[in-house]
Amino acid sequence: MLDLDDLFTLDKTVLTAHRGASFEYPENTIPAFEAAVKAGTHFIEFDLYVSKDGVPVVLHDKTIDRTSNGSGRPEDLTLAELKSFNYSYYHHGERHDEPMYEVCEIPTFEEVLQKFSGVVCMNIQLNGKPDDAGIKEICRLYKKYNMEKTGYLTIAWQDIFQATRDYAGDIEICFTPPMKERAKLESLELCKKLNCRYVQPYCKNFCAETAVNISKLGLRDNIFYSDDPAEARSFIAMGAKGIMTNKIELLISEM
Numbered sequence: 001m002l003d004l005d006d007l008f009t010l011d012k013t014v015l016t017a018h019r020g021a022s023f024e025y026p027e028n029t030i031p032a033f034e035a036a037v038k039a040g041t042h043f044i045e046f047d048l049y050v051s052k053d054g055v056p057v058v059l060h061d062k063t064i065d066r067t068s069n070g071s072g073r074p075e076d077l078t079l080a081e082l083k084s085f086n087y088s089y090y091h092h093g094e095r096h097d098e099p100m101y102e103v104c105e106i107p108t109f110e111e112v113l114q115k116f117s118g119v120v121c122m123n124i125q126l127n128g129k130p131d132d133a134g135i136k137e138i139c140r141l142y143k144k145y146n147m148e149k150t151g152y153l154t155i156a157w158q159d160i161f162q163a164t165r166d167y168a169g170d171i172e173i174c175f176t177p178p179m180k181e182r183a184k185l186e187s188l189e190l191c192k193k194l195n196c197r198y199v200q201p202y203c204k205n206f207c208a209e210t211a212v213n214i215s216k217l218g219l220r221d222n223i224f225y226s227d228d229p230a231e232a233r234s235f236i237a238m239g240a241k242g243i244m245t246n247k248i249e250l251l252i253s254e255m
Helices: 030-039 079-083 109-116 132-144 158-167 185-193 208-216 229-238 248-254
Strands: 014-018 043-050 056-058 121-126 151-155 173-175 242-245
Touching (some): 014 030, 014 248, 030 043, 030 109, 030 248, 043 109, 056 109, 109 121, 109 132, 132 158, 173 185, 185 208, 208 229, 229 242, 229 248, 242 248
Parallel strands (some): 014 043, 014 242, 043 121, 121 151, 151 173
Antiparallel strands (some): 043 056
């Protein structure tokens, strides 16, 4: 596989599967990641919370209600409790009455690393403002699976960013200011000041000037997001290097 530096020096668009192949398959699950890798994605993107008993698990929402047949915040549930539910109720853009799979567990961070490290690059988003123990466990697993050249953490809060840097200064981090501000020059300059190489501008605010500023600052962009090949091509024409999508199979086939 190509590492981060390889991908961003190629004369091609870097595509990221947002929560895996998350339109066709249940988001943030092993089947969604498997489908994205099979389609040929460069990155899988996923989100982490930390369970009540300190295990990083893959989930986007503040609760498990939308995507599973369970209820509650992941921080209030043990891993065993989280694993007892089925996470395949949401796909194709809506909640279904029946699950897509008979069994579909919430993945732990380590399960994803065990299966996909060395196979595909990873954009790993920290959600839920993990405490110090949670940050240390996420960093420990990142290093255990030698992710230094093939993955980065995405963090939205400066205190969590700083705590992570204090604990593990060699980990790549993408800092994300508020959504509508990410494409602004001052936000890009802040990311540069924080020694972040990766930025995640919002699609609605991305323009050719954004691409120029990103290039001048020596940053690497990953636009959030586009599910339309024509729109994605317009971003590329503006100078975008990386694009995130829920429909990875579609973008790969059409671009």
